[in-house]
Each structure stands twice: as C-alpha cells, then as structure tokens.
Amino acid sequence: MPKWDVMHGSRAVAEAVRLAGVDVIAAYPITPQTHIVEDTAKMVADGEIKAEYVKVESEHSAMSVVIGACGTGARVFTATSSQGLALMFEMLFVASGMRLPVVMVNANRALSAPISIWNDQQDSISVRDSGWIQLYVETNQEALDTTLMAYRIAEDERVQLPVMICMDGFVLTHTVEPVEIPDEEDVKRFLPPYRPKVYLDPRDPMALGPIAFPNIYMELRNEQQKAMEQALDVIRKVNDEFKEVFGRGYGNGLVEEFNMDGAETVIVTIGSVAGTFKDVIEEEHPDVGLLRVKSFRPLPKDDLRRALSKAKVVGVLEKDVSIGLGKGALASEVRDVMYGAGRQPRILSFIAGLGGRDIGIDSVREVISRCKKAHEDGAGDVHWIDLK
Amino acid sequence: MTLPPGGVIREMGSTRKSRTGGWRSERPIIDMEKCIECGSCWIFCPDNSILVRVEGSRRIYSVDYDFCKGCGICANECPSGAITMVLEEK
Ligand code: SF4
Ligand code: SF4
Numbered sequence: 001m002p003k004w005d006v007m008h009g010s011r012a013v014a015e016a017v018r019l020a021g022v023d024v025i026a027a028y029p030i031t032p033q034t035h036i037v038e039d040t041a042k043m044v045a046d047g048e049i050k051a052e053y054v055k056v057e058s059e060h061s062a063m064s065v066v067i068g069a070c071g072t073g074a075r076v077f078t079a080t081s082s083q084g085l086a087l088m089f090e091m092l093f094v095a096s097g098m099r100l101p102v103v104m105v106n107a108n109r110a111l112s113a114p115i116s117i118w119n120d121q122q123d124s125i126s127v128r129d130s131g132w133i134q135l136y137v138e139t140n141q142e143a144l145d146t147t148l149m150a151y152r153i154a155e156d157e158r159v160q161l162p163v164m165i166c167m168d169g170f171v172l173t174h175t176v177e178p179v180e181i182p183d184e185e186d187v188k189r190f191l192p193p194y195r196p197k198v199y200l201d202p203r204d205p206m207a208l209g210p211i212a213f214p215n216i217y218m219e220l221r222n223e224q225q226k227a228m229e230q231a232l233d234v235i236r237k238v239n240d241e242f243k244e245v246f247g248r249g250y251g252n253g254l255v256e257e258f259n260m261d262g263a264e265t266v267i268v269t270i271g272s273v274a275g276t277f278k279d280v281i282e283e284e285h286p287d288v289g290l291l292r293v294k295s296f297r298p299l300p301k302d303d304l305r306r307a308l309s310k311a312k313v314v315g316v317l318e319k320d321v322s323i324g325l326g327k328g329a330l331a332s333e334v335r336d337v338m339y340g341a342g343r344q345p346r347i348l349s350f351i352a353g354l355g356g357r358d359i360g361i362d363s364v365r366e367v368i369s370r371c372k373k374a375h376e377d378g379a380g381d382v383h384w385i386d387l388k
Numbered sequence: 389m390t391l392p393p394g395g396v397i398r399e400m401g402s403t404r405k406s407r408t409g410g411w412r413s414e415r416p417i418i419d420m421e422k423c424i425e426c427g428s429c430w431i432f433c434p435d436n437s438i439l440v441r442v443e444g445s446r447r448i449y450s451v452d453y454d455f456c457k458g459c460g461i462c463a464n465e466c467p468s469g470a471i472t473m474v475l476e477e478k
Contacts (some may be wrong), residue, residue: 100394135465160394198392206398207402208394208396208402209394209395210403211406213406220391223391275432334423
C-alpha cells in the first residue's frame with residue numbers, strides 16, 4: 001500500500017533511492033543537498049537500502065565512483081549542488097560519453113563568487129552541454145517520482161544516458177510537503193532490476209571509455225545526440241507508464257501545460273516557481289497560460305513549437321543568466337526553437353531569483369503585467385525582476 | 389556507421405593495432421657499438437618502446453618504431469651517447 005507522509009524534498013528523494021533498489025551510492029555533502037546524503041547513509045546503515053555506500057573526499061570522486069560502479073552493471077545514485085556540480089564537470093562528460101545510466105539529484109544553488117548557498121539554477125544550466133538528461137521538478141512528490149522514472153529513462157536501451165534531476169535548493173529540499181510514498185511491489189513492477197548487455201566483468205574483459213582517434217570521436221558524439229532525440233519518446237512513455245501504475249504523471253513527461261487554451265500571453269518557466277505562477281493565474285489572470293519545461297535536455301522543441309505557436313507574447317522566466325548574451329539560457333533557446341516556426345510571438349526574457357532572491361506573488365504579478373504591456377512603445381526584451 | 393554505445397572495445401589488446409608511431413617527428417637510432425647495456429633507455433622510455441633481446445653474451449637494444457613517439461627521453465638518458473635523434477623524413 002502507498003503511504004502518505006509529510007516530508008522535506010530531500011527525504012522524498014531518499015525514499016525514491018530506497019525504493020529504486022540501488023547497488024552503490026557515493027556522494028559528498030553540500031548545502032542544500034546534505035539531507036539527501038544523510039538520509040540515504042542512514043538508510044544504508046539501518047539495512048533499509050542494501051547498497052554499498054562509498055564515502056568520498058570530493059564530488060569529483062563521488063562521480064568517479066558511481067561511474068566505475070555503473071560500468072560494472074550496478075544501479076547507482078549520487079547527489080550534489082552548485083560548487084559540487086562544478087567540481088564534477090570533468091566527470092559529467094565521462095559518464096555521458098561512456099553512456100552510463102548514472103542518476104543524480106542536483107539541488108539547485110547559485111554559484112560562487114560571491115558565495116551564496118541559496119537557490120537559483122545557474123549550476124545545472126551551466127552544464128547543459130554535458131550530455132546529461134536534465135529534468136526539473138516542481139514539487140517534492142515530483143522529485144520522488146522523477147527519481148524513480150529517471151532510472152527507467154537512463155537504463156532504456158534507446159537512451160543509455162545519465163539523468164540529472166534538478167530540484168530547487170531550499171524551496172524544495174528544505175520545505176515540508178505531503179508526499180505519497182509508493183508501494184514497494186508497484187515500484188518493482190514499474191522498475192525492474194538493471195540488466196545491461198555490456199558491463200565490466202573479469203570473465204569477459206573489455207575496455208570502457210578507451211581513447212577515440214579522430215576517425216571515430218565525432219561519430220560517438222553524434223550517437224549521443226541521437227540518443228537524446230530518442231530519449232524524448234522514452235521520457236513520454238515512461239511518464240505514461242508511471243501514470244498507469246501510480247495514478248499520477250507530469251504533463252507529457254517533457255512539458256506541462258496549464259491554462260493554455262486560447263491563451264495569448266504565455267509564461268514559460270522551469271522548476272518550482274511554476275507553482276507560484278499557477279496560483280496567480282488561477283486567481284487573477286485567467287487569460288494567461290503557463291508552460292512548464294520539465295525536460296530541459298533533451299529540449300522538447302516540437303512541444304514548445306506546438307504549444308507556443310498561437311501565443312502573441314511569451315515571457316520566459318528563469319533563475320539563470322548567460323552573462324555576455326544578457327538573457328536567460330531558456331529564453332534564448334525558446335527563441336531559437338520559434339525561429340522559422342511561422343508566426344512569431346514576442347519573446348521576453350525574465351531573469352529572477354538569482355542567489356535566492358524570493359520570487360513572490362508580487363514578482364509574478366510584475367512579470368505578467370510586463371508581458372501584457374510587451375507591445376507598448378519602449379518595452380524591452382530583457383527584464384531583471386526585483387533588481388534594486 | 390554503427391558503433392557500440394560509449395565506444396566500448398570488446399577485443400583485448402586492440403591498442404597494438406593503433407600504430408601511434410606515426411606521431412613521431414624524430415626517430416631515435418641506437419648505436420650498439422657505443423651501447424654499454426645499462427638499460428637506462430628501457431627504464432625511462434614512457435611508451436615501452438625500447439626492445440631488448442639477448443644474443444649470446446650481449447643484450448641488444450632496439451626501438452619499436454610502431455609505438456615510439458620520438459620524445460627523445462632515451463637519447464637524453466643514455467650515459468654513453470649511443471642514441472641519436474634523427475629527423476623523420478618521408
Ligand atoms: S624517443 Fe621516447 S618514445 Fe621513442 S624510444 Fe626513446 S624514449 Fe621511447
Ligand atoms: S641507455 Fe644507452 S647505453 Fe644504456 S642501454 Fe640504452 S642505448 Fe645502451
């Protein structure tokens with residue numbers, strides 16, 4: 001039987017790790033991901049998770065350990081945040097290049113300097129080209145569910161790519177919400193044990209991650225791109241299957257549409273802030289639609305094009321900025337996707353919530369009101385919300 | 389082109405087939421007249437490219453040009469000046 005409980009987002013992730021039957025965990029604690037490390041370590045110590053817990057001295061080592069373990073056919077888990085993710089940079093490309101289904105939770109946090117332990121999404125957005133699937137969640141329930149789905153997606157033969165579940169630090173990791181913990185038998189049905197075709201075994205020696213000369217490297221990168229494209233379909237199907245077994249899903253797995261029928265003004269956003277928009281739209285702006293991008297990598301270009309083709313104004317709100325471009329990364333990608341897609345909506349970039357600045361109801365109201373005034377003279381393309 | 393995911397190599401010792409010696413711009417030539425059989429070149433070569441064979445009472449040193457990168461370490465380490473680096477010309 002599924003059980004209801006109230007818990008932090010970090011605990012919800014730990015529950016998912018317990019249910020997923022992982023074999024090896026290696027992680028290094030960093031705010032705001034620490035509770036994930038503590039909770040999973042305790043579960044292993046108490047015998048609730050039958051996994052090897054490898055203590056490491058850095059995030060670079062944590063990722064190296066799970067890569068090695070995953071190469072032997074083990075189901076693995078790690079978690080990090082911000083500076084930790086930055087320290088893993090080198091190994092992120094190794095995991096994806098070796099096509100290993102590593103699953104990691106990133107508790108989104110701003111990058112130094114100046115030091116900030118608070119939430120934004122610059123960390124994971126900055127590794128968007130590392131070949132990892134990136135799924136951004138809105139709630140603690142979704143963090144748990146997406147962690148379970150991540151193994152199915154990553155381990156699928158058409159995909160074989162690592163998955164990063166991105167959850168807003170503090171906003172989700174440290175916030176208590178009601179969460180349904182799925183039934184163990186249901187999880188076993190949904191997520192069978194990992195049985196890769198190719199894995200390191202002394203009885204059948206092979207080399208994983210060897211050198212690729214110029215005659216082959218490019219082809220292997222191209223294979224990664226093809227796997228990402230195949231992942232679009234796999235993510236949708238896994239979301240559907242999840243819905244069948246557990247009775248809930250998240251949009252089509254890639255994007256979630258809210259109040260989109262006939263909306264001329266559409267907000268596109270990513271992560272937990274979607275919840276605040278839903279509240280404001282429901283209570284004050286019934287004419288505004290919301291498109292939450294759950295899968296940032298692969299970017300669901302067709303879904304974006306279809307959903308935004310009738311909009312007149314699209315406001316993309318995100319907690320990152322591509323310095324030098326002067327826009328949010330998602331906003332510039334939405335523009336790229338809409339280029340040549342027939343009638344062009346006006347696309348605005350809203351940069352908000354950097355370094356943990358709250359995106360409250362008033363910030364959201366401001367974003368919607370600027371979208372509605374987008375066609376007035378002098379209305380700019382880029383808006384830093386709540387900038388002092 | 390179909391490739392195994394991640395470029396996995398199932399065949400052991402396949403690096404023997406990748407003759408990386410072609411990266412060399414200078415080749416070491418060993419003069420066995422000067423060689424005192426100390427083995428320094430064999431010890432220091434970072435690419436395991438110094439070959440040794442025993443002929444009667446002598447150890448004969450030679451270079452495996454399929455893999456020698458021409459770094460010149462052997463020539464630098466040789467105490468008797470028996471190794472000369474010669475420009476590769478095609
Ligand atoms: S030149 Fe360098 S690689 Fe070649 S034999 Fe001498 S030490 Fe080895
Ligand atoms: S280092 Fe010089 S002297 Fe010593 S074995 Fe090699 S070639 Fe001979």
